[in-house]
Amino acid sequence: MSSIGEIEAKGAAIPLMVKALKVGYPGSPALLESISFTVKAGQIMGILGPSGCGKSTLLRHLVGLERAQCGVIELFGDNLWANDGANLDQIRRKFGIMYQGGALFGNLSLIENVSLPLKEFTTLKPGAIETAARLKLALVGLSGFEHSQPDSLSGGMRKRAAIARALALEPGLLFLDEPSAGLDPVTSAGLDHLIVTLARNLSLAFVIVTHELGSIMATLDEAILLDKEKKGIIDQGTPDYLAHRSPVPQAAAFFRRAKQA
Numbered sequence: 001m002s003s004i005g006e007i008e009a010k011g012a013a014i015p016l017m018v019k020a021l022k023v024g025y026p027g028s029p030a031l032l033e034s035i036s037f038t039v040k041a042g043q044i045m046g047i048l049g050p051s052g053c054g055k056s057t058l059l060r061h062l063v064g065l066e067r068a069q070c071g072v073i074e075l076f077g078d079n080l081w082a083n084d085g086a087n088l089d090q091i092r093r094k095f096g097i098m099y100q101g102g103a104l105f106g107n108l109s110l111i112e113n114v115s116l117p118l119k120e121f122t123t124l125k126p127g128a129i130e131t132a133a134r135l136k137l138a139l140v141g142l143s144g145f146e147h148s149q150p151d152s153l154s155g156g157m158r159k160r161a162a163i164a165r166a167l168a169l170e171p172g173l174l175f176l177d178e179p180s181a182g183l184d185p186v187t188s189a190g191l192d193h194l195i196v197t198l199a200r201n202l203s204l205a206f207v208i209v210t211h212e213l214g215s216i217m218a219t220l221d222e223a224i225l226l227d228k229e230k231k232g233i234i235d236q237g238t239p240d241y242l243a244h245r246s247p248v249p250q251a252a253a254f255f256r257r258a259k260q261a
């Protein structure tokens with residue numbers, strides 16, 4: 001459990017600061033260059049752009065799965081790759097991730113899925129782990145489903161459970177890659193509502209990759225728009241600005257193509 005001092009320090013630090021980042025894969029030309037943006041506590045930041053422009057790749061760099069060719073990533077004031085990544089595990093505990101697809105372990109019940117990070121990364125006793133996992137499931141509206149298997153649930157409930165698992169270690173920042181992909185419009189709107197509630201009530205910051213117009217408009221405070229040819233951020237602002245007032249032609253084109261949920 002965090003001490004009060006740690007909680008205060010976490011509250012004061014900026015969840016994510018990205019400076020002059022260059023991302024790609026070894027042996028291939030860079031996909032994105034000069035990426036700089038900041039995500040404040042409680043802010044819901046979107047990463048938008050056409051398929052294949054490097055959104056998931058950028059996310060993989062931001063969470064430390066890939067190492068950037070140059071630039072700096074600071075999470076809650078800590079440089080992700082300081083000392084050649086010596087503190088990576090400690091920094092990784094400060095944020096949660098839901099990957100594209102949002103997989104749960106299919107052979108484990110929901111409460112077992114949410115308990116996993118607590119078992120792995122804390123010294124809490126089994127009773128305390130169960131209480132904490134139940135609370136996380138309650139937070140996402142899944143009280144009563146603790147012992148359900150993922151397969152027996154709807155896609156929306158599985159996404160909620162994946163968010164509960166990502167929240168297990170009480171992070172201040174969540175990365176979500178296409179959270180509403182594959183969900184019907186009503187379920188998707190419910191997930192959007194959950195995200196906004198978590199951001200406002202817990203001051204949780206989010207970085208969300210999404211193509212869904214409804215989710216973009218309903219959840220994002222701000223977004224960066226990426227472009228494949230320009231290999232970088234071509235505009236940044238509120239969804240309303242990007243959709244209606246951006247001088248960049250790719251912005252209007254992106255919003256025309258965004259899925260109308």
Ligand SMILES: Nc1ncnc2c1ncn2[C@@H]1O[C@H](COP(=O)(O)OP(=O)(O)OP(=O)(O)O)[C@@H](O)[C@H]1O
Nearest residue numbers: 025028031049050051052053054055056057058100
């Ligand atoms: N492990 C990898 N090694 C090399 N190249 C990769 C790897 N993963 C992805 N790529 C390439 O990087 C580019 C960007 O892929 P990425 O998945 O980041 O795009 P995206 O913006 O998330 O697309 P989508 O909207 O379809 O999810 C693509 O050309 C892809 O083929």
Ligand SMILES: [Mg+2]
Nearest residue numbers: 055056057100
């Ligand atoms: Mg992707």
